[in-house]
Amino acid sequence: MFDLSTLNPPQREAVSHTEGPLLVLAGAGSGKTRVITCRIGHLLDKGVPAENILAVTFTNKAAGEMKERVRELVGRQRCKGMVISTFHSLGVKILRRDIERLGFKKNFSIYTTSDQLGLIRQALREANIDGKKHDAESMLWKISGWKNRLLRPEQVVPRYQDEDELLACGLYPRYQSALKACNAIDFDDIIMLTVALLQEQPEVLDHWQERFRYIMVDEYQDTNSSQYLFISLLARKYRNLCVVGDDDQSIYGWRGADVGNILDFEKEYPGCRVVKLEQNYRSTGMILEAANQVIRNNRTRKEKRLWTDAGDGRPIDLVVALDDEEEATAVVERLEMERYRHNLSYGDFAILYRTNSQSRAFEEQLRFESIPYVLIGGMQFYERKEVKDALCYLKVIDNPLDEQALLRVVNFPRRGIGDGTMVKLNQWSLANDCPLLEAFGRVAEIDGITEPTREKVLAFHRLISGAAAEFRQRGELAGRVKALFDRLGIEDELYRTIEEPAIARRKVENVEQIINSMASFEERIPGATLSGFLEKVSLMDEDRFSGKDKKEHGRDAVTLMSLHASKGLEFPYVFLVGLEEELLPHRKSLDEGVSLDEERRLCYVGITRARQHLTISRCVHRKKYGKLQEREPSRFLAEIPERLLQLHDGTAKKTVSAEEQEKLAGDFFARMRAMLE
DNA sequence: GTAGTGCAACTTTTT
DNA sequence: GTTGCACTAC
Numbered sequence: 001m002f003d004l005s006t007l008n009p010p011q012r013e014a015v016s017h018t019e020g021p022l023l024v025l026a027g028a029g030s031g032k033t034r035v036i037t038c039r040i041g042h043l044l045d046k047g048v049p050a051e052n053i054l055a056v057t058f059t060n061k062a063a064g065e066m067k068e069r070v071r072e073l074v075g076r077q078r079c080k081g082m083v084i085s086t087f088h089s090l091g092v093k094i095l096r097r098d099i100e101r102l103g104f105k106k107n108f109s110i111y112t113t114s115d116q117l118g119l120i121r122q123a124l125r126e127a128n129i130d131g132k133k134h135d136a137e138s139m140l141w142k143i144s145g146w147k148n149r150l151l152r153p154e155q156v157v158p159r160y161q162d163e164d165e166l167l168a169c170g171l172y173p174r175y176q177s178a179l180k181a182c183n184a185i186d187f188d189d190i191i192m193l194t195v196a197l198l199q200e201q202p203e204v205l206d207h208w209q210e211r212f213r214y215i216m217v218d219e220y221q222d223t224n225s226s227q228y229l230f231i232s233l234l235a236r237k238y239r240n241l242c243v244v245g246d247d248d249q250s251i252y253g254w255r256g257a258d259v260g261n262i263l264d265f266e267k268e269y270p271g272c273r274v275v276k277l278e279q280n281y282r283s284t285g286m287i288l289e290a291a292n293q294v295i296r297n298n299r300t301r302k303e304k305r306l307w308t309d310a311g312d313g314r315p316i317d318l319v320v321a322l323d324d325e326e327e328a329t330a331v332v333e334r335l336e337m338e339r340y341r342h343n344l345s346y347g348d349f350a351i352l353y354r355t356n357s358q359s360r361a362f363e364e365q366l367r368f369e370s371i372p373y374v375l376i377g378g379m380q381f382y383e384r385k386e387v388k389d390a391l392c393y394l395k396v397i398d399n400p401l402d403e404q405a406l407l408r409v410v411n412f413p414r415r416g417i418g419d420g421t422m423v424k425l426n427q428w429s430l431a432n433d434c435p436l437l438e439a440f441g442r443v444a445e446i447d448g449i450t451e452p453t454r455e456k457v458l459a460f461h462r463l464i465s466g467a468a469a470e471f472r473q474r475g476e477l478a479g480r481v482k483a484l485f486d487r488l489g490i491e492d493e494l495y496r497t498i499e500e501p502a503i504a505r506r507k508v509e510n511v512e513q514i515i516n517s518m519a520s521f522e523e524r525i526p527g528a529t530l531s532g533f534l535e536k537v538s539l540m541d542e543d544r545f546s547g548k549d550k551k552e553h554g555r556d557a558v559t560l561m562s563l564h565a566s567k568g569l570e571f572p573y574v575f576l577v578g579l580e581e582e583l584l585p586h587r588k589s590l591d592e593g594v595s596l597d598e599e600r601r602l603c604y605v606g607i608t609r610a611r612q613h614l615t616i617s618r619c620v621h622r623k624k625y626g627k628l629q630e631r632e633p634s635r636f637l638a639e640i641p642e643r644l645l646q647l648h649d650g651t652a653k654k655t656v657s658a659e660e661q662e663k664l665a666g667d668f669f670a671r672m673r674a675m676l677e
Numbered sequence: 678g679t680a681g682t683g684c685a686a687c688t689t690t691t692t
Numbered sequence: 693g694t695t696g697c698a699c700t701a702c
Contacts, residue, residue: 058691058692059691059692060691060692086691086692087692088691088692089692110692112692135686187691187692188692190692191692251690252690252691254689254690255690255691255692354689354690355688355689355690356688356689356690357688357689358688377690377691411678414678414679416678416679417678418678418679419678420678421678538692539692540691540692541692562689562690562691563690564689564690564691565690565691583689586688586689586690587688587689588688588689588690589689598690602690623693624688625686625687625688625693625694626693626694627693
């Protein structure tokens with residue numbers, strides 16, 4: 001049985017109010033996740049079946065964290081059937097069951113940004129529009145914005161003075177039909193189509209309403225209008241909806257998130273219970289004070305003040321470094337020093353930054369010092385060319401209509417099907433309204449292709465359809481994929497085309513890594529399918545916490561991630577780096593002048609991740625596009641009262657003689673000793 | 678059809 | 693400093 005007495009009064013109220021709508025306004029570190037996990041425990045104790053419980057988060061990381069905490073609380077057995085996932089994973093789950101009602105096949109692909117760009121560029125070419133002036137990315141951005149507001153192509157009313165918008169409006173229907181032809185949907189469609197399905201198909205809606213009778217949404221301040229409607233639909237029948245959020249932590253305005261959703265919750269659900277959590281259990285007094293002082297500069301917000309009865313703690317360390325490399329060196333040094341001093345493990349530390357590109361300097365430094373680290377987000381692995389190419393074979397096999405994947409794979413490894421042939425195949429497939437891959441099989445009907453090329457085209461077609469047939473048979477995946485890759489000669493091709501053997505070796509290892517992660521996927525999920533694996537990859541859901549506990553799973557390592565990714569998490573020791581104008585706040589927000597408050601909230605999120613100690617750093621110079629630039633300290637830095645800060649000016653190192661510097665640089669421990677004094 | 682060279686643009690943030 | 697692309701020469 002679950003013990004409510006360990007909670008404070010408002011937390012207890014939130015946990016025990018299980019029937020009817022509930023709004024929890026929870027400041028940073030006020031035990032928000034705890035409330036949700038305890039609420040789940042309480043629901044189970046009350047006899048609610050696990051499969052009636054749904055908890056939705058924004059990031060995979062947050063979902064994984066929550067799964068783990070629920071599991072710790074109630075045990076794995078009682079979690080069976082419960083759904084804790086991101087909006088997108090939930091959407092895909094719903095779509096996999098019934099998407100045929102919307103005219104897609106069940107084995108639809110999920111298109112990521114690069115696939116989307118490919119389609120847009122193709123549409124631009126087909127419409128004979130010069131791709132330079134109107135770049136595909138801004139088109140995509142506009143279309144994505146419309147989708148987030150649930151506007152279908154025919155519903156869009158463009159602003160007529162905006163040339164780009166007019167063009168994007170013309171492109172939108174073409175883009176949608178191209179997706180459909182590929183039996184593919186993009187990230188925005190996941191939500192948009194799910195909403196359409198729930199709205200248009202009463203039986204489908206009813207099925208999921210019955211399934212999820214108790215719904216919880218974390219970080220509700222970050223929902224955009226499509227996500228908002230998605231949840232509203234699911235909750236409409238039983239109205240057991242609990243949303244948790246904090247307007248000060250709204251950091252997805254750029255993706256169409258609307259803080260209004262949380263502020264208007266009371267209007268939407270009259271008579272709903274509202275609970276405020278203002279006591280902070282996470283951070284020390286000094287950290288909390290700094291956070292309060294920064295966030296109070298935002299004008300439009302619900303006034304609240306977090307408090308703690310924990311002690312003041314240590315002041316915040318402010319490190320000023322000469323450049324980005326020195327920043328990384330200084331941060332890693334201080335990290336090691338804190339670790340020795342307080343007998344901590346690497347897992348107690350996180351390095352947080354505004355842009356993913358900042359991670360690099362820190363990675364290099366950590367690797368140099370042989371300190372284990374995990375990099376969250378950035379998607380580096382699956383973005384690599386060789387990984388993508390190999391994966392695209394699997395995609396084509398899984399969904400033969402997936403043209404973007406087909407295009408990538410046609411001539412890798414080289415098989416003599418070049419641009420000329422592809423143009424002919426493509427034209428023929430358009431003219432005859434037949435899928436591109438089918439055109440390969442019917443190459444005999446197409447004019448203007450020479451006999452040897454025809455043979456190659458047919459061979460490719462046989463290869464793909466043969467593999468597709470093979471993989472339609474259920475059964476073990478990893479071994480068959482390995483055999484397929486061998487047959488394709490992917491490794492040989494890599495060794496042949498890349499001069500540097502070390503690089504080739506690395507790439508081959510990356511391809512092998514796909515097979516490894518597939519094997520462990522199969523191990524975890526009985527009856528795993530190729531679609532299931534590709535889905536996880538597309539949703540970037542690495543399923544970190546499925547089965548094994550933290551100790552077994554992750555080694556003890558420093559966490560590196562963006563501020564956005566860090567939301568909802570906490571660490572004993574936090575390094576918040578790059579506190580400079582044009583970085584945090586980011587240049588983009590300064591230019592556009594609208595979202596400065598959001599940048600400040602981002603800074604607030606960063607500060608409030610820290611439990612025991614916070615270190616902030618900035619540089620005087622920073623390399624940008626390979627050029628050294630001067631940097632101003634962030635305005636947010638000036639908002640933190642000086643009494644909370646302890647300055648460590650690394651630029652003073654300049655005065656140390658070159659010889660001495662050399663000596664110190666050579667001896668890491670000497671530097672550490674110097675610092676400890 | 679392929680391979681090599683040069684240029685441009687790029688860096689918010691997530692699914 | 694990198695990566696993707698467009699163009700040109702085999």
